[in-house]
Amino acid sequence: MGATTVRAEDIYREELAKIGADDGRVVCVEALPGGAHHPFESAHPDRFFQLGGVESAMVSMVEGLVTAGFRVFVCGLGLGADTRVSRLPRLTVAYLRAGASVMVPHTQTDLAQLRSMPRVQIAVPSGAREIRAVLRGAARSGRPCHIRIGTETSDAVAAPWPGAADGDIPSVIWDVAAKPGDAADTDTCLVSIGEEGTRLALAVRERSGDLAHAHLVYVDDSHLAAAAGELARRHGRLVVLGGSAGPDGAAEGLRRLLPGCTVLGLSHPEPGGSFAADVERALSMAKGPGE
Incomplete structure (x- = not known):
């Protein structure tokens, strides 16, 4: 459609860093070991945890942070070249059950499992504006959210709608x-x-x-x-x-x-x-x- 596309996970990380500036309860747990500069780490190093593939430690940490009242967002899940796709649904469900919101690119989690957790919101945003709005809504509500995004995104590929900035997304x-x-x-x-x-x-x-x-x-x-x-x-x-x-x-x-x-x-x-x-x-x- 002629619009410049951007990496969807970059939009996610950048927006999460902005939300963290407004809400000290927001915490980022990065699942991708190493990697490039992370905007949340730069802006809020005391609320950024990069644990790589130490899965059991990550889930336990998320549970503790949620219990302490933090709004936890897990990034990078499934982005690593060495990540085994077969374990992603199990990890995703574990983080959601612990009370975190999870960004899951390019993968499908068992919807039956997600629907068995009534507190979990299931979001499939289209376009950078909707990714930002979903993040703000999850941070504001405190409810765990399963957020599935694509590889690249653009606001040109989105339903035209006003007022997305505050995260108040209607059902339709x-x-x-x-x-x-x-x-x-x-x-x-x-x-x-x-x-x-x-x-x-x-x-x-x-x-x-x-x-x-x-x-x-x-x-x-x-x-x-x-x-x-x-x-x-x-x-x-x-x-x-x-x-x-x-x-x-x-x-x-x-x-x-x-x-x-x-x-x-x-x-x-x-x-x-x-x-x-x-x-x-x-x-x-x-x-x-x-x-």
Whole structure:
């Protein structure tokens, strides 16, 4: 879309350092051993802990810090070249159970396990602005948050919405770029989740501007239930783009919550396919048979 992209984990670390300046309870635990300059370490060395691969010590430290009243954020999990992917879900769940928020790039944690922890918020931000807003919301609430980000990000790939700076993210973000009356004139609504899902939804809307577009950042059970009610009040047919596939994904969750609505899902690109092909598939799902 012509916008400069940045590394998503850099946005995460820089914003966390800014939040730490405003809130002395915020602590950063870095899971990646060694590495380049860390903005949180430079700004708040007394609240920065780099423990590398000493996993048992990290989890115990997180538990102690949370018990002492600190807001703990774990960074770098899964970024190291020597990290074994098979242990990431176990580590992620351990940190969340201890009460920390965890940034997890490029990986999928078992959603069933996440949903079994009712205090845990599940965030899939799209764009640098949403990453910042999710971090500020987690720091303010004190609730552990599972934050899944991509490799690179840009605010050009995000649903247009105002007022993100304070971290107050609504359950449903309505695309303010939609033409007046669009949402009322069509029964079908694109529901985007994450970087790829949002990029796909915006491309589909460029092809078919009469489609409504709603965007979800949080997909845990409580947020999804609130979103379901708001979506159903406006639309009877939902096409969910992005998010996780399977019985614990957002599309299946909305399908269970809204038995009176038609809920379709396109969670990941077709194997071996192209973005253009995904746009066509999504457009076909949105238009329905014979349209």
